Amino acid sequence: xxxxxxxxxxxxxxxxxxxxxxxxxxxxxxxxxxxxxxxxxxxxxxxxxxxxxxxxxxxxxxxxxxxxxxxxxxxxxxxxxxxxxxxxxxxxxxxxxxxxxxxxxxxxxxxxxxxxxxxxxxxxxxxxxxxxxxxxxxxxxxxxxxxxxxxxxxxxxxxxxxxxxxxxxxxxxxxxxxxxxxxxxxxxxxxxxxxxxxxxxxxxxxxxxxxxxxxxxxxxxxxxxxxxxxxxxxxxxxxxxxxxxxxxxxxxxxxxxxxxxxxxxxxxxxxxxxxxxxxxxxxxxxxxxxxxxxxxxxxxxxxxxxxxxx
Amino acid sequence: xxxxxxxxxxxxxxxxxxxxxxxxxxxxxxxxxxxxxxxxxxxxxxxxxxxxxxxxxxxxxxxxxxxxxxxxxxxxxxxxxxxxxxxxxxxxxxxxxxxxxxxxxxxxxxxxxxxxxxxxxxxxxxxxxxxxxxxxxxxxxxxxxxxxxxxxxxxxxxxxxxxxxxxxxxxxxxxxxxxxxxxxxxxxxxxxxxxxxxxxxxxxxxxxxxxxxxxxxxxxxxxxxxxxxxxxxxxxxxxxxxxxxxxxxxxxxxxxxxxxxxxxxxxxxxxxxxxxxxxxxxxxxxxxxxxxxxxxxxxxxxxxxxxxxxxxxxxx
Numbered sequence: 001x002x003x004x005x006x007x008x009x010x011x012x013x014x015x016x017x018x019x020x021x022x023x024x025x026x027x028x029x030x031x032x033x034x035x036x037x038x039x040x041x042x043x044x045x046x047x048x049x050x051x052x053x054x055x056x057x058x059x060x061x062x063x064x065x066x067x068x069x070x071x072x073x074x075x076x077x078x079x080x081x082x083x084x085x086x087x088x089x090x091x092x093x094x095x096x097x098x099x100x101x102x103x104x105x106x107x108x109x110x111x112x113x114x115x116x117x118x119x120x121x122x123x124x125x126x127x128x129x130x131x132x133x134x135x136x137x138x139x140x141x142x143x144x145x146x147x148x149x150x151x152x153x154x155x156x157x158x159x160x161x162x163x164x165x166x167x168x169x170x171x172x173x174x175x176x177x178x179x180x181x182x183x184x185x186x187x188x189x190x191x192x193x194x195x196x197x198x199x200x201x202x203x204x205x206x207x208x209x210x211x212x213x214x215x216x217x218x219x220x221x222x223x224x225x226x227x228x229x230x231x232x233x234x235x236x237x238x239x240x241x242x243x244x245x246x247x248x249x250x251x252x253x254x255x256x257x258x259x260x261x262x263x264x265x266x267x268x269x270x271x272x273x274x275x276x277x278x279x280x281x282x283x284x285x286x287x288x289x290x291x292x293x294x295x296x297x298x299x300x301x302x303x304x305x306x307x308x309x310x
Numbered sequence: 311x312x313x314x315x316x317x318x319x320x321x322x323x324x325x326x327x328x329x330x331x332x333x334x335x336x337x338x339x340x341x342x343x344x345x346x347x348x349x350x351x352x353x354x355x356x357x358x359x360x361x362x363x364x365x366x367x368x369x370x371x372x373x374x375x376x377x378x379x380x381x382x383x384x385x386x387x388x389x390x391x392x393x394x395x396x397x398x399x400x401x402x403x404x405x406x407x408x409x410x411x412x413x414x415x416x417x418x419x420x421x422x423x424x425x426x427x428x429x430x431x432x433x434x435x436x437x438x439x440x441x442x443x444x445x446x447x448x449x450x451x452x453x454x455x456x457x458x459x460x461x462x463x464x465x466x467x468x469x470x471x472x473x474x475x476x477x478x479x480x481x482x483x484x485x486x487x488x489x490x491x492x493x494x495x496x497x498x499x500x501x502x503x504x505x506x507x508x509x510x511x512x513x514x515x516x517x518x519x520x521x522x523x524x525x526x527x528x529x530x531x532x533x534x535x536x537x538x539x540x541x542x543x544x545x546x547x548x549x550x551x552x553x554x555x556x557x558x559x560x561x562x563x564x565x566x567x568x569x570x571x572x573x574x575x576x577x578x579x580x581x582x583x584x585x586x587x588x589x590x591x592x593x594x595x596x597x598x599x600x601x602x603x604x605x606x607x608x609x610x611x612x613x614x615x616x617x618x619x620x621x622x623x624x625x626x
Contacts, residue, residue: 049418053418054418055418055421055422107603107606107607110607111606111607115417115418116364116421117606117610119364119366119418119421120364120559120563120602120605120606121602121603121606121607123366123556123559123599123602124598124599124600124601124602124603124606125599125603126599127595127596127598127599127602128596128599128600128603130595130599131593131595131596131599132596134593135593241552245425245426245429248422248425248426249426251422252415252419252422252423252426256418256419281437283433283436283437284437286429286430286433287430287433287434287437290426290427290429290430291430293423293426294411294423294427297411297412297414297415297419297423298411298414301414301415301416301419
């Protein structure tokens with residue numbers, strides 16, 4: 001949103017009238033990439049809200065830190081972008097996860113996961129992280145090269161193979177998270193904690209440790225998302241606001257805490273965002289996405305797939 | 311209203327009036343700004359402190375007043391008093407519409423939704439850059455701010471006059487706030503904050519009261535925005551950004567939520583702190599962030615909230 005740069009190859013409306021189909025195809029492809037990116041960034045937020053019932057406003061800053069770390073590691077590690085990429089994929093989630101661990105211990109636990117206090121405290125954290133990133137990394141946007149540069153040749157234009165890789169990787173990660181939640185004992189413990197914290201405690205589930213793990217996992221996921229995305233975007237200390245607000249839009253439309261809803265909403269918003277951005281303007285796309293939230297709230301306050309509060 | 315409440319608030323206003331005779335030129339300007347923004351915080355407090363609804367998007371109401379006033383005098387050719395009325399009407403309309411939608415969400419969703427609407431408003435300000443002049447902002451010329459009131463020519467560029475106008479507005483806002491929170495509306499709002507279901511069960515139309523609080527709060531914000539634009543002759547998009555939605559929350563928390571004077575004290579204190587901090591660091595955002603975290607961790611009731619809890623139970 002605020003930090004979005006005009007980068008689309010065909011943004012002029014007159015050109016699009018001359019050859020509509022290739023443009024639509026490109027818009028759909030870009031929209032799919034946007035949807036994948038969105039689903040991945042919103043996943044962590046949705047998971048944390050689903051289990052802990054708190055909103056982490058610093059979520060976008062965890063994303064920004066992941067991207068910044070990817071840039072820093074790519075600069076530090078010798079041997080080309082591919083090795084840097086793999087290194088970042090390991091280091092960034094660990095580092096951001098560690099920060100999330102400290103945040104959970106020192107902040108969230110002390111305010112007893114009060115929803116309102118958590119929002120205010122994480123707003124504070126958002127400013128702190130932004131300012132620290134500014135003083136550590138500087139104010140300029142930083143480009144990171146993709147691990148590979150293969151381009152898929154279509155009859156009308158070439159499309160970055162890396163972008164399709166991001167889509168595939170996002171789908172795999174989403175499936176992985178779904179599998180953990182639905183099929184493993186870990187997932188069962190999380191779902192029980194989500195369903196009823198007190199009963200979970202009574203049955204011997206270490207609720208605070210589950211919270212800690214979920215918060216760290218949410219942060220690590222968004223860091224992975226950032227490492228994947230930064231070759232497409234660019235790292236900047238204010239880049240966190242955009243994924244934060246888009247994640248909010250996605251989780252509200254999908255229904256807070258419903259991962260399935262978030263994914264479906266991400267596909268809808270991502271695709272429409274890609275198409276509107278290409279034919280009109282990214283700012284207009286963001287405004288329309290926000291108005292969509294208003295509509296959903298008017299007709300279905302709990303979101304498309306949310307359950308009304310018990 | 312008891313005598314000591316009237317005396318306390320009267321004394322604060324009197325002190326602010328007397329301050330202009332001892333303060334330096336720079337201090338007069340800063341205090342004028344504090345007083346205008348304190349109106350914003352006072353309104354925010356009605357919704358957040360009393361009704362218990364945490365909005366993260368009040369910048370959109372502030373910006374509504376700001377741009378309505380600025381565009382009113384520069385484009386529509388309104389005189390300054392008309393611009394104030396126009397801005398207030400716009401603020402009321404926008405807050406009714408947004409309130410009707412946003413209040414359908416509760417709890418955390420309400421906070422997120424207000425944040426997002428505000429961001430959409432901010433983007434709209436940038437999108438319609440031809441009219442709003444975006445980042446650069448609208449500068450109001452001095453002759454557009456001159457007007458005559460009861461036959462006297464008024465020039466808003468005069469710092470002392472500006473100070474007293476801001477003070478008059480602030481005094482009005484404090485009195486209005488006092489009246490509201492001590493009226494039935496105020497009591498019902500506190501009841502909603504403490505237990506919404508029980509209040510509804512007692513037969514109060516909870517939705518209506520929440521909307522009243524929302525619109526009151528939005529109107530204060532819009533009026534403050536209009537005063538900001540007209541007194542300081544400037545309206546820019548930074549004043550519509552998320553930062554300006556967080557500010558009244560910070561000021562209210564620092565001074566003490568659900569106390570009438572808390573937001574005023576919080577605004578003044580935060581200005582002093584940022585001014586003080588800018589002496590040795592340029593990282594004012596870092597400072598704001600740390601203060602927010604410390605308040606939540608160690609001082610959730612704020613200054614006046616704590617004083618009321620410990621010593622002065624009668625503080626409104």
